[in-house]
Amino acid sequence: MAFERVGVVGLGTMGAGIAEVFARAGLRVIGVEADAEALARGRGHLERSTGRAVDRGRLTRERQAEILGRVTLTTSREDLRDADLVIEASPEILRYKVSLFEELDRICKPETVLATNTSSLPVTAIAAATGRPGRVVGMHFFNPAPVMKLVEVVGTVVTAPGVVSGIAELAGRLGKTAVAVGDRAGFVVNRLLLPYLNHAAVLVDQGMAGRDDIDAAMKLGVGLPMGPFTLLDLIGLDTAYEVMGVLFDETRDRRHAPAPLLRELVTAGLLGRKSGRGFYGDEAQEEQRPMSGAVTFDVAGPGSEELAGRLRAAGFKPSDDPGVVLRPTDRPVIEHAVRLQDPSRMVGVHLVGDRVAELAATALTSDAAARAARDLMKVAGLTPVPCKDRAGFVVDALLFPYLNDAVRMYESGYASIDDIDAAMRLGCGYPSGPFEMLESLGLARVRDGLRALYAEHREPSYAPAPLLDQLVTAGLSAFPRG
Numbered sequence: 001m002a003f004e005r006v007g008v009v010g011l012g013t014m015g016a017g018i019a020e021v022f023a024r025a026g027l028r029v030i031g032v033e034a035d036a037e038a039l040a041r042g043r044g045h046l047e048r049s050t051g052r053a054v055d056r057g058r059l060t061r062e063r064q065a066e067i068l069g070r071v072t073l074t075t076s077r078e079d080l081r082d083a084d085l086v087i088e089a090s091p092e093i094l095r096y097k098v099s100l101f102e103e104l105d106r107i108c109k110p111e112t113v114l115a116t117n118t119s120s121l122p123v124t125a126i127a128a129a130t131g132r133p134g135r136v137v138g139m140h141f142f143n144p145a146p147v148m149k150l151v152e153v154v155g156t157v158v159t160a161p162g163v164v165s166g167i168a169e170l171a172g173r174l175g176k177t178a179v180a181v182g183d184r185a186g187f188v189v190n191r192l193l194l195p196y197l198n199h200a201a202v203l204v205d206q207g208m209a210g211r212d213d214i215d216a217a218m219k220l221g222v223g224l225p226m227g228p229f230t231l232l233d234l235i236g237l238d239t240a241y242e243v244m245g246v247l248f249d250e251t252r253d254r255r256h257a258p259a260p261l262l263r264e265l266v267t268a269g270l271l272g273r274k275s276g277r278g279f280y281g282d283e284a285q286e287e288q289r290p291m292s293g294a295v296t297f298d299v300a301g302p303g304s305e306e307l308a309g310r311l312r313a314a315g316f317k318p319s320d321d322p323g324v325v326l327r328p329t330d331r332p333v334i335e336h337a338v339r340l341q342d343p344s345r346m347v348g349v350h351l352v353g354d355r356v357a358e359l360a361a362t363a364l365t366s367d368a369a370a371r372a373a374r375d376l377m378k379v380a381g382l383t384p385v386p387c388k389d390r391a392g393f394v395v396d397a398l399l400f401p402y403l404n405d406a407v408r409m410y411e412s413g414y415a416s417i418d419d420i421d422a423a424m425r426l427g428c429g430y431p432s433g434p435f436e437m438l439e440s441l442g443l444a445r446v447r448d449g450l451r452a453l454y455a456e457h458r459e460p461s462y463a464p465a466p467l468l469d470q471l472v473t474a475g476l477s478a479f480p481r482g
């Protein structure tokens with residue numbers, strides 16, 4: 001399959017990014033928008049994105065001009081008639097996409113491959129609306145398209161032989177890695193990523209922890225490139241809401257019901273970066289709070305030495321009459337708190353990596369003790385993440401169900417371990433894929449953490465995936481590969 005002329009329909013953030021990727025790889029691009037105003041916005045995206053690369057010294061002015069010169073902008077879809085491939089990046093409304101593909105099918109030459117960049121809508125339904133279902137696929141890029149290295153190539157039961165591999169080869173020419181998948185809601189990445197982002201919104205809504213604290217925990221503690229709320233703002237809250245709706249319709253899993261907070265923000269027009277405000281964008285200057293006077297503390301329970309050592313190194317010694325009792329733990333601390341003479345002084349401390357300390361406040365913890373714990377973590381060089389005293393605290397509660405979902409996805413036969421790992425690394429910039437992460441955290445630790453989450457929430461999908469459970473029972477520490 002020879003692809004030299006490519007049409008891109010829709011030049012919003014994703015469409016413009018996709019057009020840039022093709023033009024950078026030397027292909028001619030026809031960019032189509034509905035009207036002159038939208039076209040001007042699309043041109044603006046292209047100029048800003050390539051201009052930023054020039055400013056950073058990654059692109060010369062000549063090369064920028066060459067790239068932009070390969071893109072022809074038009075408001076007439078008829079200009080797509082000779083394209084070898086047309087990829088659509090329009091709003092996630094199935095009705096709209098179906099009628100667009102009917103039109104593209106009429107306009108384009110019979111050999112043209114028609115691709116959708118849909119995040120989660122059924123490619124099969126779009127293909128079936130055309131007279132060439134065998135030449136319709138999903139070609140799913142990740143935001144920001146010029147940066148993220150993954151393309152999911154979605155084939156359907158009616159895709160003609162050679163089309164998926166042809167598009168995967170083209171992705172390679174664009175400098176991307178293709179992962180070929182079947183047509184299921186969310187494909188690999190969104191099926192695993194979006195429920196985690198949605199869950200983060202639920203945790204904020206429930207007052208489990210704050211927006212900034214959750215973002216800090218996932219970025220600094222787990223090493224993800226962005227916290228969930230920064231990422232939701234990048235993706236667009238409307239897109240996230242729509243993807244969750246599609247996932248829920250397919251799975252009927254309660255966890256996939258879009259978080260009410262997402263609906264609220266979307267309805268208010270707070271869509272994230274594209275509208276200037278979403279979870280972020282309206283920050284009052286954060287007040288710098290002075291340290292809360294003399295802080296006295298004790299560290300109790302197994303694993304105390306590390307934390308006490310850090311505090312000692314910062315010049316703080318345990319006291320016999322502590323204002324706060326810090327208890328290192330990865331489980332809720334309420335049962336230890338009630339054994340203290342003054343339970344209001346206990347705060348659970350869960351170290352995540354070497355930069356983050358989750359601080360679990362029980363229903364009895366006093367504000368003074370919670371504040372003292374925060375201050376102590378700061379002097380110990382840790383980022384405090386205050387949260388409620390619930391199973392998994394923030395990080396494990398967000399991470400373990402995601403890891404479990406990945407195991408279930410593999411068990412379902414939808415994708416291989418290597419493909420799932422590669423998709424999450426390349427599509428989301430994660431430092432490691434879910435199976436790599438599971439193995440480095442320890443399968444037993446994740447299985448036991450999931451059991452604790454399940455016991456607390458009785459959420460069926462928190463129950464450890466059978467494969468995970470079996471590997472732990474068999475004493476294995478790695479997944480079968482190859």
Ligand code: 3HC
Pocket residue numbers: 049052053056058118119141142143144145146147148190193225226231235239427428429
């Ligand atoms: N457009 C073009 N280039 C961009 C860009 C943009 N919007 N944003 C960043 N870049 C480039 C920068 O120019 C820079 O390039 P250089 O190294 O050649 O100079 C590089 O990316 C790194 O940028 P920064 O140093 O400014 O910022 P970071 O190091 O923080 O990286 C990031 C930014 C690449 C966005 C990184 O934070 C990341 O990987 N985040 C995760 C993004 C993610 O998960 N995307 C997938 C979302 S899911 C999705 O899209 C599917 C959909 O269906 C919902």
